[in-house]
Amino acid sequence: MNFELITTDNGSKARAGKITTAHGEIETPIFMPVGTVGSVKAVTQEQLRDAVQAQIILGNTYHLYLRPGLEVLSKAGGLHKFNGWNRPILTDSGGYQVFSLANNRKIKEEGVVFQSHIDGSRHLFTPENVMDIQRTIGADIIMAFDECPPYPSEYRYARKSMDLTHRWLDRCIKRLGETMPAYGHEQTLFPIVQGSTYKDLRKASAEYIASRGAAGNAIGGLSVGEPEEDMYEMCELVCDILPVEKPRYLMGVGTPWNILENISLGVDMFDCVMPTRNGRNGMLFTWNGVINIKNKKWADDFTPIDANSECFATRDYSKAYIRHLFAAGEILGMTLASIHNLAFYLELVKEARKQILAGTFSTWKPKMIAQLKTRL
Structure with missing residues (x-):
């Protein structure tokens, strides 16, 4: 993956750039429709391509792992061939879904034990097998396995969660270095900045993520119930630390005005279920x-x-x-x-x-x- 920063706005930190992947180019800033189980709800791939003019869509590791399952995806030759989308795909690691299963999961150093929302069966996600799963799915951009703390979170919990996310990131990077893409095209890992709404934690997390030298970086744990002003404050703080020459992805945001405000702070990539859910x-x-x-x-x-x-x-x-x-x-x-x-x-x-x-x-x-x- 390559990112070219073309220009920055005169009166803000807004940026225009271009991401090049094995499945095509993406002009930034960009919004990515959410196709959780390999499909954007109620919309065909042809409509996404021709009417929506989507340049990249999302899939979700948790959901695709459970259904249709890795065996089917592997036999199909990966998600691109399975769902007929020949443009770039990003997969979320499942960290947010684990967060949403608060009553049916247990977080420990090894990873997360959770119950399937489909049949109640028990599964274990670790940084290592989440990388393996995303290898099998075959997305162009894959996300590190993280813990997304709820809002509000006590400082002690947010710090513990952030530290765990950083340790898991190191394991994700190591595992990727030990494996190869399943379908012959490059897969690029984006780490995720956490730290809830605590400035010192967000600063520490952004600095740690920046130090890992990834080709792109994500900002997680926002748009989970905090006031918009807090979201903007955390986003601005993080964007001022993350490398200028790498794309920045704000996960799960948001309304049209949220997107414009965060573009002005230096964010390049967005996703959200809002356009389809509200529609x-x-x-x-x-x-x-x-x-x-x-x-x-x-x-x-x-x-x-x-x-x-x-x-x-x-x-x-x-x-x-x-x-x-x-x-x-x-x-x-x-x-x-x-x-x-x-x-x-x-x-x-x-x-x-x-x-x-x-x-x-x-x-x-x-x-x-x-x-x-x-x-x-």
Whole structure:
């Protein structure tokens, strides 16, 4: 993997760059649709490629390990061939899923023992076998196995969790050095900065992660319930420490305005389930603000969400029709809303990149955020 930093905005730390992987190039800043089990909910790979114009998608180690399982993925020749997506893929290590299984897992030095949410069977994830699993999945970018502490966390717990994450990282790096990619293309490891919302811990973690010399770095443990202001503060602190010449990935964030704010702090990569999850519930993100398409006010609005959009779901269907689909319980409504939201997120980061390249991002951003937050 290679990262080229093209330029930085005049009035902020926003960056435009390009990541090159074995499965293609990614222009940053970038939003990555979440395809937890190898599919982005309600959206086909063709729609992701042509309508959404996604450049990279995510898979999840925990979910893919449980279903379809490593034997199937190996026989298929990896996730790219299994799901028909021939562009870059990133896999989350499963650390966040382990965090979400608080009542069904036990964390120890060796790793994490957990119960499957599918059938209750018991499994062990260690830094070593999580690397092996991601080798079998075959993603271009793979994540280190970490512990994601809850919010709020006591300082003592957050420190202990961070130290464990660092020790696990060293084991991940060692294991990768002992193994080879399964399908002949390079796989790049991103370590994850932790430390909850404690400045000294975030600083210590960012410094440790930076010292490991990885090709890219991630910021975890945010967007787990903390106030937005804390997220921005932690993100700014970490970005000021992580290497300038490496891509920075903020995990699990967030709203359109969260993304713009964090771009201004120096983040290059984002993912979140929000565009599809909110879309399935009738919330549409637009350039003019947020629409609850289920509201009666849209029942006789025969204009499209955005007549100028390149996305068919945004341009070719009226608000009245999409509202009708939701009212009738038609699956097509959820599909169109999901495609629209994903396409909007990709249009948003594309426009942010354009503004960075023009040197106007810092003046454009506050006006844009005010519009994005409007409730229509």
